[in-house]
Amino acid sequence: MIVIMGATGTIGSALLERLVDLGVPARALSREPEKLRDQIGEKGRSTIEVAFADASDPESLRRAFTGASQVFLAMTNSPRQVELETSIIQIASEAGIKHIVKISSPAFEQSSPVAVASWHQEIEKTLSESGLAHTVLRPYAFMQNLLRLAPTITTQNVFYGCMGDSPCNFIDCRDIADVAAKVLTNREVSGQIYTLTGSEIFSYPQIASKLSALLNRPISYINMEPQILLRNLIEHGHMPPWLANHVVEIQTMSTVVPESPNDTVKRLLGREPRTLDAFLHEYFR
Ligand SMILES: NC(=O)c1ccc[n+]([C@@H]2O[C@H](COP(=O)([O-])OP(=O)(O)OC[C@H]3O[C@@H](n4cnc5c(N)ncnc54)[C@H](OP(=O)(O)O)[C@@H]3O)[C@@H](O)[C@H]2O)c1
Numbered sequence: 646m647i648v649i650m651g652a653t654g655t656i657g658s659a660l661l662e663r664l665v666d667l668g669v670p671a672r673a674l675s676r677e678p679e680k681l682r683d684q685i686g687e688k689g690r691s692t693i694e695v696a697f698a699d700a701s702d703p704e705s706l707r708r709a710f711t712g713a714s715q716v717f718l719a720m721t722n723s724p725r726q727v728e729l730e731t732s733i734i735q736i737a738s739e740a741g742i743k744h745i746v747k748i749s750s751p752a753f754e755q756s757s758p759v760a761v762a763s764w765h766q767e768i769e770k771t772l773s774e775s776g777l778a779h780t781v782l783r784p785y786a787f788m789q790n791l792l793r794l795a796p797t798i799t800t801q802n803v804f805y806g807c808m809g810d811s812p813c814n815f816i817d818c819r820d821i822a823d824v825a826a827k828v829l830t831n832r833e834v835s836g837q838i839y840t841l842t843g844s845e846i847f848s849y850p851q852i853a854s855k856l857s858a859l860l861n862r863p864i865s866y867i868n869m870e871p872q873i874l875l876r877n878l879i880e881h882g883h884m885p886p887w888l889a890n891h892v893v894e895i896q897t898m899s900t901v902v903p904e905s906p907n908d909t910v911k912r913l914l915g916r917e918p919r920t921l922d923a924f925l926h927e928y929f930r
Contacts, residue, residue: 646670646671646672646712646713646714646715647664647669647670647671647672647713647714647715647716647717647829648671648672648673648674648709648710648713648715648716648717648742649661649664649671649672649673649674649717650674650698650700650716650717650718650719650720650733651717651718651719651720651721651748652673652674652675652681652684653675653677653680653681653684654719654721655787655789655818656719656748656818656821656822656825657673657717657719657822658684659818659819659821659822659823660717660822660825660826661673661684661685661689661693662689662822663819663822663823663825663826664692664693664826664829665685665688665689665692665693667826667830668692669692669826669829669830670692670693670694671692671693671694672693672694672695672696672709672713673685673693673694673695673696674695674696674697674698674709675695675697675698676697676698676699678695678696678697681695682695696708696709697709700720700729700730700732700733701725701729703732703736706732706733706736706737706740707736707739707740710736710737710740710742711740713740713742714741714742714743714744715742715743715744715745715746715829716733716737716742716744716745716746717745717746717825717829718730718733718745718746718747718748719748720733720748722761722764722888722891724887726761726764726768727764727767727768730747730768730771731768731771734768734771734772734775734777735775737777738775738776738777742777743777743778744777744778744779744780744829744835744836745772745777745778745779745780746779746780746781746782746825746828746829746835747768747769747772747779747780747781747782748782748784748821748825749765749768749769749781749782749783750762750765750783750784751783751784751785751840752765752766752783753898753902758894759891759894759895759898760887760890760891760894761891761894761895765783769781769838778835778836779836780828780835780836780837780838780839781837781838781839782821782824782825782828782839782841783838783839783840783841784816784818784821784840784841784842785813785814785815785816785840785841785842785843785904786813786814786815786816786895787815787816787817787818787821788815788816788817788818788843788919788921788924789817789818791815791852791924791925791928792928795929798856798860798864798929802862802863802864802865803864803865803866803867804849804853804864804865804866804867805866805867805868805869805874805877806849806866806867806868806869806874806896807868807869807870807871807874807893807896807897807900808848808849808868808896808897808899808900809848809849809868809900810848810849810850811848811899811900811903811904812846812847812848812851812904813846813847813848813899813904814842814843814846814904814905814906815842815843815846815847815921815924816841816842816843816910816918817843817918817919817924819919820841820843820910820914820918820919821841823910823914824839824841824909824910824913824914827913827914828913834913839909839913840907840909841907841909841910842904842905842906842907842909842910842918843906843910843918843919843920843921844906844908844910844911844917844918844920845906845920845921846904846905846906847921849866849868850866852866852921852925853865853866855921855922855925856925856929859925859926859929859930860929860930871893871896871897874892874893874896875889875890875893878892878893
């Protein structure tokens with residue numbers, strides 16, 4: 646049995662859909678199981694079992710892991726991420742889980758520290774030391790993050806950032822989910838660390854051009870000083886400071902450490918990754 650943690654999340658919900666299509670049984674967990682049942686709908690009911698679990702509640706994890714052999718682990722970023730994922734790994738080990746697939750993030754160089762990436766490094770270290778078989782997926786920025794730019798695009802025809810014209814990797818979360826399904830169902834490709842990207846890199850000014858063509862009106866990217874973006878995200882975007890700091894750190898990092906795409910998704914799935922053009926067409930038109 647495969648246990649899915651983060652089943653209501655961006656990657657986890659796409660993974661569940663993939664497993665349903667493949668007819669692979671799984672136990673999906675949430676702190677809100679009723680909401681998760683609605684998400685799965687009729688189609689998944691025969692193969693997907695839904696259970697309550699809260700990573701802050703060890704007993705709920707023990708119940709959820711009983712009789713399972715694999716855990717897929719995607720957890721919302723929060724200042725408690727290291728503590729919660731460490732507890733999950735420890736309880737999974739005690740429960741006899743054989744393989745964990747962890748969603749991590751790229752390991753960035755010290756020249757541009759990213760706090761959330763260092764949390765993932767710490768969790769990866771715990772996973773290595775646990776003795777459990779594990780596969781680590783390190784995706785670059787999700788295309789789905791671009792949906793957060795929609796409000797100012799709709800109301801002001803602009804979006805903001807601090808990454809200048811640096812090109813970045815973007816990956817569609819559905820490709821991450823397809824890779825996760827592959828490593829959960831195919832032992833030959835598990836047990837590795839995979840850095841995941843799309844097939845091309847794009848800068849924010851290039852995305853503004855694409856959106857202008859798609860929406861048939863001028864959309865502009867406004868570049869800001871990192872400290873001004875940080876203040877705006879906290880004061881006007883009402884983001885908690887640690888999250889605003891993460892957005893600024895990750896964008897600053899892309900101006901310092903050049904990014905390039907790799908062919909990991911294609912090697913694992915035998916097809917090209919989903920494209921940014923297709924994503925923008927699907928969600929912004
Ligand atoms: N966004 C990016 O560009 C990017 C890039 C690289 C890596 N990542 C990594 O991707 C991960 C997030 O993946 P995602 O976006 O798919 O996740 P997400 O949409 O943020 O949702 C993750 C899940 O976390 C679960 N969760 C939160 N607190 C929980 C708790 N106490 N107990 C049990 N479950 C809990 C939620 O489940 P319920 O609410 O249903 O309980 C939810 O389903 C992060 O670790 C992030 O660092 C993101």
